Amino acid sequence: MTSPYLLRFDSPIGRIELQADDAHLTSLTMERDGALPHDAxxxxxxxxxxxxxxxLAEYFAGSRTAFDLPVRLVGTPFQQSVWAELGRLGWGEATSYGALAAAVGRPGSARAIGGAVGSNPVPIIVGCHRVLASDGRVTGYSAGEGIPTKLWLLAHERIGFAA
Structure with a gap:
């Protein structure tokens, strides 16, 4: 279902598309290969x-480190628990897939955690870019242009990672 409200704007990581209902932000999508889902x-x-x-403009300018926006995150109870943990991470803080799995009471489920992280409907607002492999490596990112987008966000927040 398409949200009733839609807005697009330029950012340092490409165009961003936002969707909302009457009371909540429901989707943030970053441009991939020059396109957004609702360009038409x-x-x-x-x-x-x-x-x-x-x-978001303040975030990209470096003057905002936390968001004050109502969001509606629609997903399974497992996804909801992962997104709630991601929401506890602040600017410049990182975690690992394994630590996230332990935090939601599912140790050993790093792959399932990765799926939930990748399904986050409002990246940046709920900082899924802050999740790294247990050894600090960047292993993937489903938003925008993938890993280059994640690397930009990590550098922007001065989050160190292993090469």
Whole structure:
């Protein structure tokens, strides 16, 4: 189902598309290969989407380290638990897939954790880019242009990682 409100804007990591319902941000999508999922649709801005755009602009400028936006994260109870843990991470903080698995009471389920992290509907706002392999390596990123996008976000937040 398409959200009633839609807004696109340029960012240092490419165009971003935001969607919202009447009360919550429901989706943040980063451009991949020059395209966004709803490029053919007319923008339908809302005050919430304009506030989200402004907060993201402040984040990219380095003047905002936390977001104050209502979000609706639709997913399974497992995904919800993973996203809640991701939401506890602040600017410049990182965790591992294994630590995230332990935090949600599912030790040894790093692969399932990776799937839940990759299904996050509002990356950046809920910082899924802050998850690294247990040895600190960058192993993947499903948003934007993938690993190059994740590397940009990690560098922006000064999060160290292993090569």
């Amino acid at each position: 649709e007319t923008e339908r801005p809302s005050p919430l989407l304009l506030a989200a755009r402004d907060q």
